[in-house]
Amino acid sequence: MAKTMLGVEVLTGGEATAHAMRQIRPDVVPVYPITPQTPIIQTFSRFVADGKVDTVLLQVESEHSAMSAAVGAALAGGRTMTATASQGLALMVEIIYIAAGLRAPIVMAVGNRALSAPINIHGDHSDGMLARDSGAVQIFAENAQEAYDLMVMAPRVAEHPAVLLPVLVGQDGFSVTHSAENVALLRDEEVQDFVGPYEIPYPLLGERPSSQGLFAMPDAYYEIKVRQVQALEAAEQVFADVARAYALRFGRHLGAIDAYRMEDAERAIVLIGSTAGTAKDVVDELRERGEKVGLVVLRLFRPFPHKALADALGGVQRVAVLDRAAAPGSFPPLFADIRAGYSGSAELRSYVYGLGGRDTAPQDIEKVFAELQRPAHGGIRYLGLTGEDQHGES
Amino acid sequence: MASERQTAILRPGGVVLPGDIERPRTGGWRTGVKPSVDLTLCVDCLLCWIHCPDTAVQQKHGVFQGFDYDLCKGCEVCSEVCPTGAIQMVAEATPLDPRGVVLPEGGRRNG
């Protein structure tokens, strides 16, 4: 397996993602810059300018236009990718719904960042959660390596005939997009071969031109929509198959769920994204002290891998679900999903953390594990608040 | 019509291919009324033909021929512009001959 690797380079998540895009060689990349996604497209633009990839790079006037151009390009018959974050993703959301409805398999890199206001450029998952019900597949990376690997896997998920939906590959703003770490890149030919040619069943252009985006009356809209919903459900198995194929070929398995030291765990944390790194360290430390704790990290968020999650939780007794986004007026998204689909016996508790890039330290994670030994708190706890607000949480 | 609809909804995103639909049937949008004509009043001015937004009015060599109800959306523009009152809107169920003339057993909504 190692023979397929080009070698290990020190790259940020943004740079690693741009390398994946260069190796995938999309036909069209319409894009508009926004922090913390900019390093992705800045690096990729350099590859285009230097002739390292022959993609048509469309610089448009907004993210709404970028996504609109992406829908046209993908349905015309060209492999299409884009990248965005935060307000840019918010501006794209209208068109992401349309991309999903028209079954345009666009792969999008997202540098997950808080939404305004107050304006803030740092990492959380509020932007991704805004696109939650768009019908797109949504995947989150823990680190730069995963951001790279998942990006290489994404076209095969998006373009699978049973799926044909946009795929959002998220990486936490700054903690992944801008943090350099060792990343093992594949060879260009290996990526090309793994991804294969872009094929959609009914391209707008070609020998048999098609009409896309037609009006659907009440006698047809419902059926078309339900088929779209079923396509997203089908993406769970497709993602598993692509992950297996990737592992067989390149030796790294990125399943829907990463269960860390869960074998005999009694207490567990479930979360998404880069905080998994911190949480794994804490789990190791507590395990050394004999505490039966574990961690479950979700890579696949849409479609939601309910069964895989329940299997990973196994016989655990208490679970803290950590959301890096709020859902004002109700429970946060990850917790709400787990509560809705989980029929196991574990007691579930809801925490919000890290909004607007608030650092989540090992002590914060330790505190959650400690609280799991005490009676349930009910409601939602806000981890990592300071000063006066801190008292409100306990 | 049902089979056309089935074809479209079976494809991802409701894609339609050449040959799926022989001709569009915007007449399916009509909500209750359709135009009828009294040919004894028609002077072949073709104002209805010019104004119809759906090319539903038929004419041949400058002579009014009737309506294509597969296309007519029942917008009532023709009956508004007809200078002689030859076009009257009637209930959807009213039996008409192929030119749009009310058959004897039919009743006019607008009398």
Ligand code: SF4
């Ligand atoms: S009712 Fe409207 S659509 Fe029908 S024939 Fe008259 S103008 Fe045309």
Ligand code: SF4
């Ligand atoms: S507008 Fe009236 S009179 Fe003129 S052609 Fe049409 S039906 Fe006949």
